[in-house]
Amino acid sequence: MPLLLGCIADDFTGATDLANTLTRQGMGTVVLLGVPRDELELPDADAVVVALKSRSIPSREAVRMSLAALAWLERAGARQFYFKYCSTFDSTDAGNIGPVADALLEALREPFAVACPAFPTNKRTVYQGHLFVGDDLLGESGMRDHPITPMTDSSLVRVLQRQTPGRVGLVPYVTVDRGADAIDTAVCALQAQGYRYAIVDALSDEHLFDIGAACAYMKLLTGGSGLALGLPRNFRRAGLLERRVSDGVPRVDGASVVLAGSCSPATLRQVAHARSRWQSFELDPRALAESTDPAAQAAQWAAGRAGGEPILIYSTADPGAVAGIQATLGKVRASDLVERTMAELAKRLVASGVTRMVVAGGETSGAVVSALGIEGLRIGSEIDPGVPWTASLSDAPIALALKSGNFGSDDFFVKAFECLK
Numbered sequence: 001m002p003l004l005l006g007c008i009a010d011d012f013t014g015a016t017d018l019a020n021t022l023t024r025q026g027m028g029t030v031v032l033l034g035v036p037r038d039e040l041e042l043p044d045a046d047a048v049v050v051a052l053k054s055r056s057i058p059s060r061e062a063v064r065m066s067l068a069a070l071a072w073l074e075r076a077g078a079r080q081f082y083f084k085y086c087s088t089f090d091s092t093d094a095g096n097i098g099p100v101a102d103a104l105l106e107a108l109r110e111p112f113a114v115a116c117p118a119f120p121t122n123k124r125t126v127y128q129g130h131l132f133v134g135d136d137l138l139g140e141s142g143m144r145d146h147p148i149t150p151m152t153d154s155s156l157v158r159v160l161q162r163q164t165p166g167r168v169g170l171v172p173y174v175t176v177d178r179g180a181d182a183i184d185t186a187v188c189a190l191q192a193q194g195y196r197y198a199i200v201d202a203l204s205d206e207h208l209f210d211i212g213a214a215c216a217y218m219k220l221l222t223g224g225s226g227l228a229l230g231l232p233r234n235f236r237r238a239g240l241l242e243r244r245v246s247d248g249v250p251r252v253d254g255a256s257v258v259l260a261g262s263c264s265p266a267t268l269r270q271v272a273h274a275r276s277r278w279q280s281f282e283l284d285p286r287a288l289a290e291s292t293d294p295a296a297q298a299a300q301w302a303a304g305r306a307g308g309e310p311i312l313i314y315s316t317a318d319p320g321a322v323a324g325i326q327a328t329l330g331k332v333r334a335s336d337l338v339e340r341t342m343a344e345l346a347k348r349l350v351a352s353g354v355t356r357m358v359v360a361g362g363e364t365s366g367a368v369v370s371a372l373g374i375e376g377l378r379i380g381s382e383i384d385p386g387v388p389w390t391a392s393l394s395d396a397p398i399a400l401a402l403k404s405g406n407f408g409s410d411d412f413f414v415k416a417f418e419c420l421k
């Protein structure tokens, strides 16, 4: 099977979210973690998503990694490319969405790309170029206070314009709502006027399907996971995609653990729900800071318990508690300590026989899969919108669900393991 779609995602949970969308639409999809090794053999897949941790690093480094991923995907024969970023357009005036998209366009010798982070299922919509999170404009939503990429301007045309020397235009709702031909005409007109990007409005999945159809011929698309909805249909229409459903993932039996390192509101509720059902262990960053082996206590606690009901290990804390911890330890040190502890803990848990793991938090997930030395993930069934079960690409696969902090229903953790029954 030739590789049809080559994707580059700027974080790990975003990568599995995108892969989930493609899988649901019938593309066999594999996520590769980090820039793939030159000699890595292309897995049997219609789409590959290279998962980077490039959202919040210096833009020069993000560009370098993204170009390396693109080069690998080009060598693998991909026909079309996709740059996946967050549905809340997480970025700063320094990047990294603009600089990475500019570099990808230049490398592909392409003059133009669309940009659409809309994900209506998760209540991210774009109207008149303005991004809404639920009922709120982006700049009035919780994203205003994001510690690393605070989003205070809701106009994506303005936000992206500050990140690129290329001109940024808009394909507005009235055009999008008229369907794929109208979108195509508008996009061609913007290109002819010298625009490099078009923010494209989208309020529904139907809009995203139409935008996807209009972009069938484009070499590069940029957006959230929603924009990918229409792409499998394009390949199928062109006679390039035969499979209808994904092949699924191998069944993985064994001990089940949740590692929650996110402090986002959805994860706070999910931890509270799971704590009322399962045995749980709280990681206190202050205590971790005092210890020479921060993972030891939790690993020992888990040793006698893993294997029956799932168990929960969490550092999740409410904003007041996090502020207190950050005031004592410093923000970077606190994060680093928790991430390193989660990573080490994951290694010890897997070594002791844990084979099914839910990880909550984008950075936390990145730290865990890196520590486990996992090179790739095959995508399985969906637990909640944007979060699938995956299985590591290895002879003895581990089942992993990597959950973005704010995704999932309150009973997500319980639901996740019920899906495996």
Ligand code: ADP
Binding pocket: 261, 262, 263, 264, 267, 285, 315, 316, 317, 321, 322, 325, 326, 334, 335, 336, 337, 338, 339, 360, 361, 362, 363, 364, 365, 403, 404, 405, 406
């Ligand atoms: P999300 O997807 O919700 O943004 P992440 O895992 O990406 O979650 O980010 C959460 C960050 O908060 C991580 O760097 C994690 O190490 C840190 N963290 C987790 N628990 C605590 C805590 N109790 N105090 C301070 N920082 C914490």
